[in-house]
Amino acid sequence: MAKKRIVSTTINGTQKDFLCEPRQTLLEVLRDSLDMTGTKEGCSNGNCGACTVHLDGRPVVSCLVLAVEADGATVETIEGVACNGQLHPLQDSFLNNAALQCGICTPGFIMQAKSLLAENPNPSEHDIRFYLAGNLCRCTGYDKIVRAVQDAAGKMSGCCSEAKV
């Protein structure tokens, strides 16, 4: 077996060091080693977006990132989205617009939508659908998700976790 590596990262603003095998994905380490099960495993081949996290500020599917690659990197997961006990506007909007049913895809959608709103605070419906094309939902039919993101876009000011994405 390949030697385990020590990986130093900053996850949701906190310095975290962990041991992993080179073959372990970031998704696997988040869920199985660090007990951060908010990030979901869907297809495990990069198609569904359920495992979306931010790696050095960019949205990535964590099933296609080796955990060793996160050495020296900043990772943001769904667990870091609410701040000071307050839901993020996107989380609020998903609840208020009933944009989830089974909920497995939701953390990925929230992370991806957060990235979208940081890049484009006022997206059109087309912009939203295009940016979220890498996230699959088998329950909602997407309309409610699109509406939730539009709704959140208008309520983003003053949210503390928007300092950087």
Place this chain on the structure above:
Amino acid sequence: MRDFDYAAPTTVAEAVQLLQSHNGAARPMAGGTDLIDQVRVGRLTPDLVVDIKKIPELTAIDFSTTGLRIGAAVPCYRLYHDAQITAAYSALTDSATIIGGIQIQSRASVGGNLCNSGPAADSTPSLIALGAIVVIAGPKGTREVSVDTFCTGPGKNILERGEFVVEIKLPARAAHSGSAYQRFIPRNEMDIAVVGVGVSVTLDAAGQNFVAAKIALGAVAAKPLVADAAAKALIGQAVSEATIQKAAEAARAIATPIDDMRGTIEFRKHVTGVLTARVIQQAVERARAT
């Protein structure tokens, strides 16, 4: 996933040395979006994964008056976030925008897309249309090859053991030139090309005649095709519907697609003609707009 070791060298020489080791069972990794999945499903069985992203040249972009150099591991999003590249090498940014979803584009590179050598790779027809040169490092030193001859079959290319792609060089954009890439897919996003067409054209100063052209086709043969006859049908001719149709017919004539769930042979050939005409038209519009 299968057990393998991992190394992240910081120089090209070190990477070549690592790739030569392990008796051919070492694989370079850029964004990993294809590699990690292929290891997971057992299609690739590396003993060593060599992460090439820590080598400065591999993630560098150099836009100058002499052309564009793109490190082989530069992720797609960095290309289309660059206004200069988008304006001068539109076909390439057209491709970079539609490879996978946004998450994939955060990691996937044009170099990796080329080296996976899928017949339907979205960026390869654009590289061919834009006249790209591939810079390869290996045990015998560095060599440069035209991207036209890089792919040799599905998943196959000219890379020899220990070699990897360091960067892709594109010539400076000619005056009055424009380029475009489009693909046909049954969905709006996140799909594999049924047909992909990359075109680059140079017009005369009045924008009325084709001075130069290059056309490449994806997903209609075992490897991306250079549609020379189609380009020749344009060069020296007036920009007209009739000229463009002749080129489209020449492109259609060289397509030798397969039948599969995404499209029949007849459908793919037909779409090759239709798409070629559309992409030429778009490249002309872009050439005239500058």
